[in-house]
Amino acid sequence: MLNPLTGSGALFLWGPRQTGKTTFLRDRYPQAKFYDLLDTDLQAGLSVRPAQIREEVLAEQPEIVVIDEVQKVPALLEEVHWLLENTATRFILCGSSARKLRRKSRDLLGGRAIDFHLLPLTSEEIGDVDLEKLLNHGALPSHYLVEDPRLLLRAYVNNYIKEEIIDESVTRNIPAFSRFLQVVGFCHAQQLNYANVARETGVSASTVRNYFQILDDTLLGFTLDPWKKRKKRRLADTAKFYLFDIGVANQLHPEASTVSEGSDRFGYAFEHFLLNEVRAALDYGRLEYPLSFWRTSSGFEVDLIVGDMEIAIEFKAARELRGTDFRGMRALLEEHTPRRSIVVSRGERRRKTQDGIEIVPWRDFCAQLWSGKLL
Helix, strand or coil: CCCCCCCCCCCEEECCCCCHHHHHHHHHCCCCCEECCCHHHHHHHHHHCCHHHHHHHHCCCEEEEECCCCCCCCCHHHHHHHHHHCCCCCEEEEECHHHHHHHHHCCCCCHHHEEEECCCCCCHHCCCCHHHHHHHCCHHHHHHCCCCCHHHHHHHHHHHHHHHHHHCCCCCCCCHHHHHHHHHHHHHHEEEEHHHHHHHHCHHHHHHHHHHHHHHHHEEEEEEEEEECCCCEECCEEEEEEEECHHHHHHHCEEEEEEEECCCHHHHHHHHHHHHCCCCCHHHHHHHCCCEEEEEEEEEEEEEEEEECCCCEHHHHHHCCCHHHHHHHHHHCCCCCCCCEEEEECCCCEEECCCCEEEEEEHHHHHHHCCCCCC
């Protein structure tokens, strides 16, 4: 879904591990010279002597160089910057976090590199989505494609996530951070309450805020801010937090079991899936619409606002909608006039209410999104 390396001498490709960054780059740029910094010998050699990469590029003059997991050796950015200034070689720098690079390097190539992100698989990439499978397995390729991903998900959480945090050297209290991750699984897709999370984790609220920022910086989660342009009703002012992948969120939940139709967790997973679809379509299409949610202090809510109230979207996992399913959208329409107001459900037919609310099956919604007819 990403654009090729055109119009720029360098790009950063960011994404959590196992989203398929390396596979994508090897398929898209098979002739590129690759440096895989998960190779511990190569990583150790370049850490001791970063100038080695400059000498090799000057000798071989490759058209494109890919440095995978570049955050492992931040000093390489200085060499890449020099090579961009003095050679015709272009660079793709791939990694799972910019946090360590920002901390240990003076700049990220002086603004010469374009940022791209790779998210978990989308409906456009999967094709015929098995919804129940996706809401249980998540959308990381290695998890979605297997029959039973539970052991892989457990390993991902227990090994990779904690390894990533330790490697980033962003917290010394690993036991506290492990307790925090367990609590995050419970409050995923809900409004943040730092005091409650701090109480459950056994650390201060300020430490909890820092922990959430770590998840954001390492691309393992993201916040969805509340809509703040108040008209009549008093609005919520607390953000929601989402882990980056449905399967990882399921694994971190205290009741890590099958997400069953009709449960609250099924509804949260359905919302998470479609929110990730919108995020990916915006990112891959280089569209800069801010995303937020609308919620009043009395509890009326609309799951997603795209842009400056251009589109209002509710995600309902039910097959049949009832009148109460439209309360949030109708409350919003009393104060705002979005270009489109949409309720996405698991129903099979498109409809439109007398007050202009579109009822769209989730497959149709995804098709509109990826064909460019929605945004």
